[in-house]
Amino acid sequence: MKIAIADTCFLINWLKYKRKDDIFKLFKLIMIPLPVLDELGPEGRALLGTWVIRGYVSFIPRLEFYDSEAYRIIELAKIRNLPKIDYPEAYCLVIASKRGYTVLTENKATKYITREINEYKHVMVLDSLDVLLFLYGNDKSLLVKRIKEYVQNTKIIFSEKRIRELGISLEEC
């Protein structure tokens, strides 16, 4: 099984999902850069604690030699006029690229960068809908049920276009 690296915007939503532990059917370990912890606040860190106890999470300290590349990515997102990428997210992408991890993020900028920039094309980026698809996509009615649960738990809305592309409708079930 693979290792993932998660940024704050992913964790903020996924930690509220009642089936959050299912993610470990896809990944044996989730790496979390220490700067991400600061953005989670006490409630988020407490929820993360249950994963820490079970050894599902490992923290990555800030390694200065990745800094210049992380700042280059932040600049790149600005040039592309994409949603803002902050240091923790850029750092996730750099580490993932160097170590072969999958990036877990809701930030569209990260996805676009890995689609467009040759140096980052080898990095897999998943948001929560992608993760739900990997977990439950073999059974469409189960997938619809789980997406609905996720939306209810997190108050996230998935774009109609993306839902249509999956060949499902949330009106089902």
Next chain:
Amino acid sequence: MKNVKVMEIVSQVKALGYKIDITKLENDLKEYFEFEKEARSIRRKMADWKFINSQKEPRRTALIVYVETGDLKMACKLADMILWDFVELLRKSNIPIVL
């Protein structure tokens, strides 16, 4: 001929030392424009404007910035809050995060 905006981005990205796939860039620009249009309309429609307007500054402005741009990190910085707390404020304001 490629449009000016695309060529401008390509030249700036190259100056940063990266190689960019122009076809993917064009597709993504179009996709993001359409996505953001749909997302903005959902956020505007669902937002609890009475609650938003009752918030003190800079939170009120930060919430409006999020509704209009969808840029979570930018809005969070404006609100001077940590991300977890800002997302909670979005939920109270009935502003959905659209993905």
